[in-house]
Amino acid sequence: MNTTYDLIVIGTGVAGGTVASIAQRRGLSTAIVDSRPYGGTCPQRGCDPKRVLTGVTEAFEDAKRLKGKGITGEFQLNWKDLKSFKDSFTEPVAKSVEDSFKEKGIQTYHGTASFIDPHTIEIGEEKITADKFVIATGARPSPLPIQGFNHLITSDEFFELEEIPDRVVFVGGGYISFEFAHLCARLGKEVVILHRGKHILESFDHEITNKLIEHTKDLGIDVHTSTEVKEIELLNSGRYSLRVKKFDHEHEITGDLIIHGAGRNANIEELNLDMAEVEATEHGVKVNHNFQSVSQPHIYAAGDAADSGLRPLTPVAGEEADRLMQHLVDKKEQPLITSAIPSLVFTYPILGSVGITQQEAKAKRIPYEVQSRTVHSFFTYKRMNDEGAYVKLLINPFTDELIGAHILSSHADHLVNLFTAAIEKKMTKSDLRNMLWGYPTAESDIPSFF
Numbered sequence: 173m174n175t176t177y178d179l180i181v182i183g184t185g186v187a188g189g190t191v192a193s194i195a196q197r198r199g200l201s202t203a204i205v206d207s208r209p210y211g212g213t214c215p216q217r218g219c220d221p222k223r224v225l226t227g228v229t230e231a232f233e234d235a236k237r238l239k240g241k242g243i244t245g246e247f248q249l250n251w252k253d254l255k256s257f258k259d260s261f262t263e264p265v266a267k268s269v270e271d272s273f274k275e276k277g278i279q280t281y282h283g284t285a286s287f288i289d290p291h292t293i294e295i296g297e298e299k300i301t302a303d304k305f306v307i308a309t310g311a312r313p314s315p316l317p318i319q320g321f322n323h324l325i326t327s328d329e330f331f332e333l334e335e336i337p338d339r340v341v342f343v344g345g346g347y348i349s350f351e352f353a354h355l356c357a358r359l360g361k362e363v364v365i366l367h368r369g370k371h372i373l374e375s376f377d378h379e380i381t382n383k384l385i386e387h388t389k390d391l392g393i394d395v396h397t398s399t400e401v402k403e404i405e406l407l408n409s410g411r412y413s414l415r416v417k418k419f420d421h422e423h424e425i426t427g428d429l430i431i432h433g434a435g436r437n438a439n440i441e442e443l444n445l446d447m448a449e450v451e452a453t454e455h456g457v458k459v460n461h462n463f464q465s466v467s468q469p470h471i472y473a474a475g476d477a478a479d480s481g482l483r484p485l486t487p488v489a490g491e492e493a494d495r496l497m498q499h500l501v502d503k504k505e506q507p508l509i510t511s512a513i514p515s516l517v518f519t520y521p522i523l524g525s526v527g528i529t530q531q532e533a534k535a536k537r538i539p540y541e542v543q544s545r546t547v548h549s550f551f552t553y554k555r556m557n558d559e560g561a562y563v564k565l566l567i568n569p570f571t572d573e574l575i576g577a578h579i580l581s582s583h584a585d586h587l588v589n590l591f592t593a594a595i596e597k598k599m600t601k602s603d604l605r606n607m608l609w610g611y612p613t614a615e616s617d618i619p620s621f622f
């Protein structure tokens with residue numbers, strides 16, 4: 173006999189977890205299922221473990237810079253200890269997430285869910301039905317048309333490495349490659365990044381990403397743009413040979429470990445969406461502004477598995493899940509998400525961005541004025557011997573409102589969040605100049621940015 177629920181949620185990450193918790197609070201009988209340990213990507217294989225690792229490397233870098241300025245002695249980064257520290261955060265996640273669902277009265281299932289009809293999923297031998305579904309199955313590394321694709325390791329596997337070999341090659345020049353490349357270089361490894369496009373981290377402001385390339389090269393990392401990886405071969409020596417194409421020329425590059433940083437697609441292959449008559453693209457389940465699938469209104473999707481047109485980031489997954497539930501439970505029509513979405517790349521210096529980039533303003537003919545400057549001579553950076561901090565702000569010349577902020581510095585994460593609030597609240601240059609900021613801080617520099 174089939175068990176029936178008001179709602180079945182597929183995926184226990186930020187999106188699925190948010191949905192299930194709200195559903196239970198609002199009195200829906202709810203089941204949740206995951207094919208992997210509970211908790212999803214962010215706390216186990218994404219943002220959080222990455223931030224634990226990069227947090228330590230930041231402390232290491234700061235200490236190195238201040239050597240002879242009050243810090244003496246030798247210190248080293250050690251992958252084994254770093255990994256154990258990271259594991260101390262990730263290992264408790266699955267149990268604590270699952271226990272918290274159980275405490276709330278949410279029915280938990282383990283296994284791969286796939287639809288057998290629009291109201292039924294199969295998990296192994298078991299079939300369960302529901303009135304409504306939420307697909308929150310996240311993303312997975314994109315399959316690439318590279319011969320020898322199977323030689324690439326994923327970010328999931330990187331986190332579990334017991335050792336990092338001497339020469340590491342990253343395929344793709346996006347978030348994952350830059351964050352892990354900085355980490356590997358600080359661990360003393362030879363690092364190469366091979367990026368197909370003309371610009372790395374393509375959605376960011378190009379002036380700032382060019383500055384990030386300079387910092388990255390200063391760390392000893394070899395960055396190649398306009399370079400596509402065509403083939404990977406395992407040599408008898410145990411090393412890998414990569415055939416890469418730069419414009420019309422082909423070259424060979426070798427490495428001991430090749431890492432996939434070439435994009436992620438919605439993780440929907442195993443769901444058997446055809447059986448539920450749900451339309452999807454490689455970006456995910458096609459959804460409307462209420463996060464209902466366009467072909468089956470009782471099946472919703474959120475987070476990295478939804479083709480919502482927004483960036484696949486943790487705060488976006490949470491916001492989508494929240495809005496979805498306002499529609500699913502209260503039938504409240506949802507306005508389009510137009511909020512400023514901050515995005516951070518945890519290299520060191522950190523790259524932070526919110527609002528419009530200069531290239532976007534040009535392309536869309538949005539009027540703008542740029543205030544950009546090197547700020548490393550400011551007290552905040554000088555006292556930490558932090559060279560190369562850079563700030564670029566875009567202002568609407570008619571209203572004086574801030575419309576974009578792009579920062580490369582050790583404080584970019586905090587400053588970008590602050591500028592996100594400023595953009596949301598339509599603050600002007602003079603609003604930001606005339607506020608009182610606690611001193612001496614990265615924020616008290618803001619009036620001097622203009």
Ligand SMILES: Cc1cc2nc3c(=O)[nH]c(=O)nc-3n(C[C@H](O)[C@H](O)[C@H](O)COP(=O)(O)OP(=O)(O)OC[C@H]3O[C@@H](n4cnc5c(N)ncnc54)[C@H](O)[C@@H]3O)c2cc1C
Binds near residue numbers: 207283
């Ligand atoms: C290395 C890395 C670093 C990142 N760093 C950041 C960062 O610093 N900041 C940021 O904002 N974002 C970051 N992200 C992105 C962020 O992790 C994702 O946007 C977010 O976790 C998406 O959440 P989600 O709930 O949509 O999916 P997920 O958290 O991926 O959850 C999906 C769940 O569904 C399960 N599942 C899939 N298919 C099935 C099935 N058929 N049946 C049952 N279960 C299934 C999966 O096992 C998984 O547990 C990072 C991503 C990666 C990979």
Ligand SMILES: NC(=O)c1ccc[n+]([C@@H]2O[C@H](COP(=O)([O-])OP(=O)(O)OC[C@H]3O[C@@H](n4cnc5c(N)ncnc54)[C@H](O)[C@@H]3O)[C@@H](O)[C@H]2O)c1
Binds near residue numbers: 368369374436
């Ligand atoms: N700090 C963060 O917020 C963070 C960190 C990691 C991941 N993420 C999320 O995960 C997603 C995936 O990250 P990612 O770094 O894998 O991808 P990405 O989309 O950031 O960048 C991948 C790049 O690889 C290039 N590429 C593709 N095939 C290639 C080939 N054969 N040779 C060379 N280059 C190739 C693409 O042109 C693309 O620009 C991101 O879009 C982001 O949403 C976020």
